[in-house]
Amino acid sequence: MQQDELLTKSVAEIIAKENLEKKLASGKKLRIKYGIDPTTPEIHLGHAVPIRKLAQFQQLGHKIVFLLGDFTAQIGDPSGKLKTRTALSSKQVEENAKTFLAQVFQILDPDATEVHRQSEWFGKMNLADFFGILSKVSVNVILSHETFKNRLSKDLPLAMHELIYPVLQGYDSVAVKADVEVGGQDQKFNLLMGRHIQRAFGQNQQEIVMTKYLLGTDGKEKMSKSLGNFIALTDSPDQMYGKVMSIPDELIVPYFELCTNISVKGLQLIKNEYKNSQARRDLKAKLGKLIVETYHHVAAAEASEEEFNKIFKNKEKPSVIAEVKISSKQAILADLLVELKLADSRSEAKRLILQGAVKVADKILKDPFVKIELANGAIVQVGKRKFAKVIL
Structure with a gap:
Protein backbone atom coordinates (compact mmCIF):
# COMPACT_ATOMS: atom_id res chain seq x y z
CA MET A 1 0.00 0.00 0.00
CA LYS A 212 -16.80 8.18 0.68
CA TYR A 213 -20.14 6.61 1.46
CA LEU A 214 -21.46 3.64 -0.45
CA LEU A 215 -24.80 3.78 -2.19
CA GLY A 216 -26.99 0.76 -1.60
CA THR A 217 -28.00 -1.82 -4.17
CA ASP A 218 -30.92 0.39 -5.25
CA GLY A 219 -28.46 3.04 -6.46
CA LYS A 220 -30.47 5.77 -4.74
CA GLU A 221 -29.84 5.84 -0.99
CA LYS A 222 -26.82 5.26 1.24
CA MET A 223 -26.48 1.55 2.04
CA SER A 224 -28.64 0.77 5.05
CA LYS A 225 -30.13 -2.32 6.63
CA SER A 226 -33.33 -0.44 7.43
CA LEU A 227 -33.80 0.36 3.72
CA GLY A 228 -33.06 -3.22 2.68
CA ASN A 229 -30.49 -2.08 0.10
CA PHE A 230 -27.49 -3.68 1.81
CA ILE A 231 -25.00 -6.47 1.26
CA ALA A 232 -24.01 -7.99 4.61
CA LEU A 233 -20.61 -9.48 5.33
CA THR A 234 -22.54 -12.46 6.72
CA ASP A 235 -24.47 -13.02 3.47
CA SER A 236 -23.88 -16.37 1.82
CA PRO A 237 -21.69 -16.37 -1.32
CA ASP A 238 -24.78 -16.80 -3.53
CA GLN A 239 -26.61 -13.95 -1.78
CA MET A 240 -23.59 -11.67 -1.98
CA TYR A 241 -22.90 -12.38 -5.65
CA GLY A 242 -26.56 -12.05 -6.59
CA LYS A 243 -26.92 -8.70 -4.83
CA VAL A 244 -23.82 -7.33 -6.56
CA MET A 245 -25.21 -8.44 -9.93
CA SER A 246 -28.42 -6.53 -9.14
CA ILE A 247 -26.79 -3.11 -8.70
CA PRO A 248 -27.34 -0.43 -11.37
CA ASP A 249 -24.48 -0.18 -13.87
CA GLU A 250 -23.52 3.28 -12.65
CA LEU A 251 -22.42 1.75 -9.32
CA ILE A 252 -19.89 -0.63 -10.90
CA VAL A 253 -16.92 1.76 -10.72
CA PRO A 254 -17.74 3.12 -7.21
CA TYR A 255 -18.09 -0.46 -5.90
CA PHE A 256 -14.72 -1.42 -7.39
CA GLU A 257 -13.17 1.58 -5.62
CA LEU A 258 -14.90 1.22 -2.25
CA CYS A 259 -15.36 -2.55 -1.89
CA THR A 260 -12.26 -4.15 -3.42
CA ASN A 261 -8.47 -4.01 -3.11
CA ILE A 262 -8.00 -2.88 -6.69
CA SER A 263 -5.19 -0.32 -7.07
CA VAL A 264 -5.66 3.23 -8.33
CA LYS A 265 -4.11 2.19 -11.65
CA GLY A 266 -6.35 -0.85 -11.82
CA LEU A 267 -9.36 1.35 -11.11
CA GLN A 268 -8.47 3.54 -14.08
CA LEU A 269 -8.48 0.44 -16.31
CA ILE A 270 -11.94 -0.43 -14.97
CA LYS A 271 -13.14 3.09 -15.78
CA ASN A 272 -11.84 2.72 -19.33
CA GLU A 273 -13.56 -0.66 -19.77
CA TYR A 274 -16.80 0.74 -18.35
CA LYS A 275 -17.04 3.19 -21.28
CA ASN A 276 -17.91 0.17 -23.46
CA SER A 277 -21.51 -0.59 -22.47
CA GLN A 278 -21.16 -4.14 -23.83
CA ALA A 279 -18.45 -4.87 -21.23
CA ARG A 280 -20.48 -3.85 -18.18
CA ARG A 281 -22.11 -7.21 -17.50
CA ASP A 282 -18.68 -8.90 -17.42
CA LEU A 283 -17.31 -6.12 -15.23
CA LYS A 284 -20.15 -6.62 -12.78
CA ALA A 285 -19.49 -10.37 -12.72
CA LYS A 286 -15.80 -9.69 -12.00
CA LEU A 287 -16.82 -7.32 -9.20
CA GLY A 288 -19.17 -9.89 -7.69
CA LYS A 289 -16.46 -12.54 -7.67
CA LEU A 290 -13.91 -10.18 -6.08
CA ILE A 291 -16.31 -9.25 -3.27
CA VAL A 292 -17.24 -12.87 -2.59
CA GLU A 293 -13.54 -13.85 -2.58
CA THR A 294 -12.85 -11.12 -0.02
CA TYR A 295 -15.39 -12.37 2.54
CA HIS A 296 -15.47 -16.08 1.63
CA HIS A 297 -12.94 -17.71 -0.72
CA VAL A 298 -12.09 -18.21 -4.40
CA ALA A 299 -13.97 -21.50 -4.76
CA ALA A 300 -17.10 -19.93 -3.29
CA ALA A 301 -16.85 -17.06 -5.79
CA GLU A 302 -16.59 -19.49 -8.70
CA ALA A 303 -19.52 -21.54 -7.43
CA SER A 304 -21.72 -18.49 -6.84
CA GLU A 305 -21.10 -17.28 -10.40
CA GLU A 306 -22.04 -20.70 -11.78
CA GLU A 307 -25.20 -20.81 -9.68
CA PHE A 308 -26.18 -17.30 -10.74
CA ASN A 309 -25.73 -18.13 -14.42
CA LYS A 310 -27.71 -21.34 -13.98
CA ILE A 311 -30.71 -19.40 -12.64
CA PHE A 312 -30.57 -16.18 -14.64
CA LYS A 313 -28.95 -17.19 -17.91
CA ASN A 314 -30.23 -20.73 -18.26
CA LYS A 315 -33.55 -20.10 -16.44
CA GLU A 316 -33.10 -23.19 -14.26
CA LYS A 317 -34.06 -23.67 -10.62
CA PRO A 318 -31.42 -23.17 -7.90
CA SER A 319 -29.36 -26.21 -6.91
CA VAL A 320 -30.57 -25.89 -3.34
CA ILE A 321 -34.06 -24.70 -2.41
CA ALA A 322 -35.16 -24.21 1.18
CA GLU A 323 -37.83 -26.68 2.25
CA VAL A 324 -40.65 -25.31 4.41
CA LYS A 325 -43.26 -27.45 6.14
CA ILE A 326 -46.70 -25.85 6.05
CA SER A 327 -49.79 -26.51 8.12
CA SER A 328 -52.27 -27.22 5.31
CA LYS A 329 -52.21 -28.13 1.64
CA GLN A 330 -54.78 -25.40 0.99
CA ALA A 331 -53.81 -21.76 1.51
CA ILE A 332 -54.62 -18.18 0.54
CA LEU A 333 -51.74 -17.09 -1.70
CA ALA A 334 -50.80 -13.95 0.27
CA ASP A 335 -50.81 -15.90 3.54
CA LEU A 336 -48.72 -18.65 1.95
CA LEU A 337 -45.92 -16.23 1.03
CA VAL A 338 -45.71 -15.03 4.63
CA GLU A 339 -45.76 -18.60 5.97
CA LEU A 340 -42.95 -19.57 3.57
CA LYS A 341 -41.01 -16.44 4.66
CA LEU A 342 -40.96 -15.18 1.09
CA ALA A 343 -42.62 -11.96 2.25
CA ASP A 344 -42.36 -10.14 5.58
CA SER A 345 -46.03 -9.17 5.76
CA ARG A 346 -49.38 -9.77 4.11
CA SER A 347 -49.29 -6.27 2.57
CA GLU A 348 -45.86 -6.94 1.03
CA ALA A 349 -47.11 -10.31 -0.25
CA LYS A 350 -50.13 -8.63 -1.84
CA ARG A 351 -47.90 -6.06 -3.57
CA LEU A 352 -45.57 -8.75 -4.96
CA ILE A 353 -48.48 -10.83 -6.25
CA LEU A 354 -50.14 -7.87 -7.97
CA GLN A 355 -46.80 -7.06 -9.63
CA GLY A 356 -46.78 -10.50 -11.20
CA ALA A 357 -43.66 -11.50 -9.26
CA VAL A 358 -45.07 -14.74 -7.81
CA LYS A 359 -45.06 -18.19 -9.39
CA VAL A 360 -46.44 -21.44 -8.00
CA ALA A 361 -45.32 -24.56 -9.90
CA ASP A 362 -44.02 -22.26 -12.70
CA LYS A 363 -47.39 -20.54 -13.11
CA ILE A 364 -47.72 -16.79 -12.46
CA LEU A 365 -50.58 -15.99 -10.06
CA LYS A 366 -51.90 -12.43 -9.72
CA ASP A 367 -54.75 -12.77 -7.23
CA PRO A 368 -53.51 -12.28 -3.63
CA PHE A 369 -56.68 -13.87 -2.21
CA VAL A 370 -56.95 -16.92 -4.43
CA LYS A 371 -57.17 -20.18 -2.50
CA ILE A 372 -54.77 -22.73 -3.93
CA GLU A 373 -54.20 -26.42 -3.34
CA LEU A 374 -50.56 -27.38 -3.07
CA ALA A 375 -48.82 -30.60 -3.97
CA ASN A 376 -45.99 -31.88 -1.81
CA GLY A 377 -42.71 -30.51 -3.21
CA ALA A 378 -44.35 -27.61 -5.09
CA ILE A 379 -41.94 -24.76 -5.80
CA VAL A 380 -43.03 -21.23 -4.93
CA GLN A 381 -40.96 -18.43 -6.46
CA VAL A 382 -40.94 -14.71 -5.69
CA GLY A 383 -39.02 -12.49 -8.09
CA LYS A 384 -35.82 -13.89 -9.51
CA ARG A 385 -34.05 -14.89 -6.32
CA LYS A 386 -36.49 -16.22 -3.73
CA PHE A 387 -37.62 -19.86 -3.81
CA ALA A 388 -39.23 -22.26 -1.36
CA LYS A 389 -40.22 -25.91 -1.64
CA VAL A 390 -43.50 -26.81 0.05
CA ILE A 391 -43.42 -29.82 2.37
CA LEU A 392 -46.79 -31.11 3.55
Missing part, protein backbone atom coordinates in the same frame (compact mmCIF):
# COMPACT_ATOMS: atom_id res chain seq x y z
CA GLN A 2 1.52 3.28 -1.17
CA GLN A 3 0.88 6.51 0.72
CA ASP A 4 -0.73 8.20 -2.29
CA GLU A 5 -3.33 5.42 -2.47
CA LEU A 6 -3.82 5.54 1.29
CA LEU A 7 -4.78 9.21 1.08
CA THR A 8 -6.77 9.14 -2.17
CA LYS A 9 -8.57 5.83 -2.83
CA SER A 10 -12.04 5.83 -1.25
CA VAL A 11 -11.24 9.15 0.47
CA ALA A 12 -13.71 12.06 0.40
CA GLU A 13 -11.80 14.58 2.56
CA ILE A 14 -8.80 14.85 4.89
CA ILE A 15 -8.40 17.34 7.76
CA ALA A 16 -5.61 18.44 7.86
CA LYS A 17 -3.90 16.65 4.96
CA GLU A 18 -0.55 18.43 5.21
CA ASN A 19 -0.27 17.58 8.91
CA LEU A 20 -1.19 13.96 8.25
CA GLU A 21 1.42 13.68 5.51
CA LYS A 22 4.04 15.01 7.95
CA LYS A 23 2.99 12.50 10.62
CA LEU A 24 3.20 9.64 8.14
CA ALA A 25 6.62 10.80 6.90
CA SER A 26 7.95 11.04 10.48
CA GLY A 27 8.06 7.26 10.84
CA LYS A 28 6.02 7.40 14.04
CA LYS A 29 3.54 4.56 14.50
CA LEU A 30 0.24 6.39 14.70
CA ARG A 31 -2.85 5.52 16.70
CA ILE A 32 -5.67 5.29 14.14
CA LYS A 33 -9.09 5.46 15.78
CA TYR A 34 -12.38 4.23 14.39
CA GLY A 35 -15.60 4.04 16.37
CA ILE A 36 -18.84 2.33 15.49
CA ASP A 37 -22.11 1.92 17.36
CA PRO A 38 -23.19 -1.75 17.41
CA THR A 39 -26.85 -0.93 16.74
CA THR A 40 -27.36 -4.08 14.62
CA PRO A 41 -25.66 -7.49 14.69
CA GLU A 42 -24.49 -7.25 11.07
CA ILE A 43 -21.86 -5.22 9.25
CA HIS A 44 -22.56 -4.42 5.61
CA LEU A 45 -20.29 -3.30 2.77
CA GLY A 46 -21.05 0.36 3.57
CA HIS A 47 -19.70 -0.08 7.12
CA ALA A 48 -16.71 -1.90 5.65
CA VAL A 49 -15.47 1.10 3.61
CA PRO A 50 -13.81 2.94 6.55
CA ILE A 51 -12.75 -0.39 8.09
CA ARG A 52 -10.94 -1.24 4.85
CA LYS A 53 -9.15 2.11 5.13
CA LEU A 54 -8.05 1.08 8.64
CA ALA A 55 -6.60 -2.11 7.13
CA GLN A 56 -4.49 0.01 4.79
CA PHE A 57 -3.08 1.97 7.74
CA GLN A 58 -2.50 -1.34 9.50
CA GLN A 59 -0.50 -2.68 6.55
CA LEU A 60 1.85 0.29 6.99
CA GLY A 61 2.46 -0.68 10.61
CA HIS A 62 0.15 1.73 12.41
CA LYS A 63 -1.91 0.76 15.48
CA ILE A 64 -5.65 0.48 14.89
CA VAL A 65 -7.81 1.51 17.84
CA PHE A 66 -11.22 -0.01 17.22
CA LEU A 67 -13.87 1.44 19.48
CA LEU A 68 -17.27 -0.06 20.16
CA GLY A 69 -19.70 2.68 21.11
CA ASP A 70 -21.61 0.79 23.77
CA PHE A 71 -22.77 4.07 25.36
CA THR A 72 -23.53 6.07 22.19
CA ALA A 73 -25.35 3.06 20.66
CA GLN A 74 -27.94 3.48 23.42
CA ILE A 75 -28.51 7.06 22.23
CA GLY A 76 -28.29 6.54 18.47
CA ASP A 77 -26.37 8.91 16.23
CA PRO A 78 -28.79 11.75 15.35
CA SER A 79 -26.77 12.82 12.26
CA GLY A 80 -29.09 13.20 9.28
CA LYS A 81 -32.16 12.00 11.22
CA LEU A 82 -35.39 13.96 11.48
CA LYS A 83 -36.57 12.10 14.57
CA THR A 84 -35.07 10.62 17.72
CA ARG A 85 -33.86 7.05 17.30
CA THR A 86 -35.39 4.26 19.37
CA ALA A 87 -33.16 3.59 22.37
CA LEU A 88 -31.39 0.23 22.62
CA SER A 89 -30.82 -1.56 25.90
CA SER A 90 -27.29 -2.30 27.08
CA LYS A 91 -28.08 -6.01 26.66
CA GLN A 92 -29.05 -5.52 22.99
CA VAL A 93 -25.89 -3.51 22.36
CA GLU A 94 -23.66 -6.16 23.94
CA GLU A 95 -25.30 -8.95 21.92
CA ASN A 96 -24.66 -6.99 18.72
CA ALA A 97 -21.07 -6.26 19.75
CA LYS A 98 -20.29 -9.98 20.02
CA THR A 99 -20.95 -10.56 16.32
CA PHE A 100 -19.42 -7.25 15.23
CA LEU A 101 -15.86 -8.12 16.10
CA ALA A 102 -15.92 -11.47 14.31
CA GLN A 103 -16.95 -9.63 11.15
CA VAL A 104 -14.45 -6.80 11.64
CA PHE A 105 -11.60 -9.29 11.89
CA GLN A 106 -12.41 -10.54 8.42
CA ILE A 107 -10.83 -7.22 7.38
CA LEU A 108 -8.43 -6.28 10.19
CA ASP A 109 -5.60 -8.25 11.78
CA PRO A 110 -6.81 -8.89 15.35
CA ASP A 111 -3.23 -9.12 16.66
CA ALA A 112 -2.52 -5.57 15.48
CA THR A 113 -5.84 -4.12 16.65
CA GLU A 114 -6.55 -2.53 20.02
CA VAL A 115 -10.23 -2.93 20.95
CA HIS A 116 -12.02 -0.70 23.45
CA ARG A 117 -15.55 -0.03 24.67
CA GLN A 118 -16.72 3.41 25.77
CA SER A 119 -17.84 1.91 29.07
CA GLU A 120 -14.16 1.61 30.02
CA TRP A 121 -14.16 5.38 30.74
CA PHE A 122 -17.79 6.55 30.79
CA GLY A 123 -18.76 3.66 33.07
CA LYS A 124 -16.31 4.90 35.71
CA MET A 125 -17.21 8.60 35.62
CA ASN A 126 -19.25 10.43 38.21
CA LEU A 127 -21.52 13.37 37.46
CA ALA A 128 -18.77 15.91 38.18
CA ASP A 129 -16.49 14.23 35.63
CA PHE A 130 -19.25 14.30 33.03
CA PHE A 131 -20.05 17.97 33.65
CA GLY A 132 -16.34 18.67 33.23
CA ILE A 133 -16.48 17.25 29.70
CA LEU A 134 -19.65 19.15 28.83
CA SER A 135 -18.05 22.40 30.00
CA LYS A 136 -15.49 22.12 27.18
CA VAL A 137 -18.13 22.59 24.46
CA SER A 138 -20.40 25.59 23.95
CA VAL A 139 -24.07 25.28 23.07
CA ASN A 140 -23.38 27.49 20.03
CA VAL A 141 -21.00 24.86 18.64
CA ILE A 142 -23.44 22.01 19.22
CA LEU A 143 -26.36 23.87 17.62
CA SER A 144 -24.26 24.52 14.50
CA HIS A 145 -24.69 20.82 13.68
CA GLU A 146 -26.67 20.72 10.41
CA THR A 147 -29.04 18.04 11.74
CA PHE A 148 -29.86 20.05 14.85
CA LYS A 149 -30.38 23.26 12.86
CA ASN A 150 -32.66 21.38 10.50
CA ARG A 151 -34.77 19.94 13.32
CA LEU A 152 -35.13 23.31 15.04
CA SER A 153 -36.04 25.11 11.79
CA LYS A 154 -38.84 22.58 11.22
CA ASP A 155 -39.97 22.69 14.85
CA LEU A 156 -39.19 18.98 15.24
CA PRO A 157 -38.34 17.42 18.61
CA LEU A 158 -34.67 17.52 19.61
CA ALA A 159 -33.87 15.62 22.80
CA MET A 160 -31.11 16.64 25.23
CA HIS A 161 -29.39 13.24 25.03
CA GLU A 162 -29.03 13.70 21.25
CA LEU A 163 -27.20 16.99 21.80
CA ILE A 164 -24.50 15.27 23.82
CA TYR A 165 -23.91 12.47 21.31
CA PRO A 166 -21.14 14.38 19.44
CA VAL A 167 -19.52 15.30 22.76
CA LEU A 168 -19.33 11.66 23.85
CA GLN A 169 -17.84 10.61 20.51
CA GLY A 170 -15.40 13.50 20.68
CA TYR A 171 -14.21 12.57 24.17
CA ASP A 172 -13.43 9.06 22.93
CA SER A 173 -10.51 10.57 21.01
CA VAL A 174 -9.15 11.98 24.28
CA ALA A 175 -9.57 8.64 26.05
CA VAL A 176 -7.65 6.64 23.42
CA LYS A 177 -5.16 9.44 22.53
CA ALA A 178 -5.98 9.25 18.83
CA ASP A 179 -3.52 10.63 16.27
CA VAL A 180 -5.91 10.06 13.38
CA GLU A 181 -9.61 9.27 13.23
CA VAL A 182 -11.24 7.54 10.26
CA GLY A 183 -14.95 7.85 9.56
CA GLY A 184 -17.58 8.32 6.90
CA GLN A 185 -18.11 11.74 5.35
CA ASP A 186 -21.52 11.97 7.06
CA GLN A 187 -19.64 11.95 10.39
CA LYS A 188 -17.76 15.22 9.79
CA PHE A 189 -19.27 17.15 12.70
CA ASN A 190 -18.63 14.33 15.17
CA LEU A 191 -15.07 13.82 13.90
CA LEU A 192 -14.30 17.53 14.24
CA MET A 193 -15.68 17.41 17.78
CA GLY A 194 -12.85 15.02 18.59
CA ARG A 195 -10.31 17.66 17.55
CA HIS A 196 -12.18 20.32 19.55
CA ILE A 197 -12.25 18.30 22.77
CA GLN A 198 -8.66 17.05 22.40
CA ARG A 199 -7.51 20.67 22.18
CA ALA A 200 -9.61 21.56 25.24
CA PHE A 201 -7.91 18.74 27.21
CA GLY A 202 -4.43 19.79 26.09
CA GLN A 203 -3.85 16.98 23.59
CA ASN A 204 -2.56 17.29 20.04
CA GLN A 205 -5.47 17.35 17.64
CA GLN A 206 -6.18 14.23 15.61
CA GLU A 207 -6.15 14.39 11.83
CA ILE A 208 -9.31 13.19 10.11
CA VAL A 209 -9.73 10.87 7.13
CA MET A 210 -13.29 10.79 5.80
CA THR A 211 -14.21 7.99 3.43
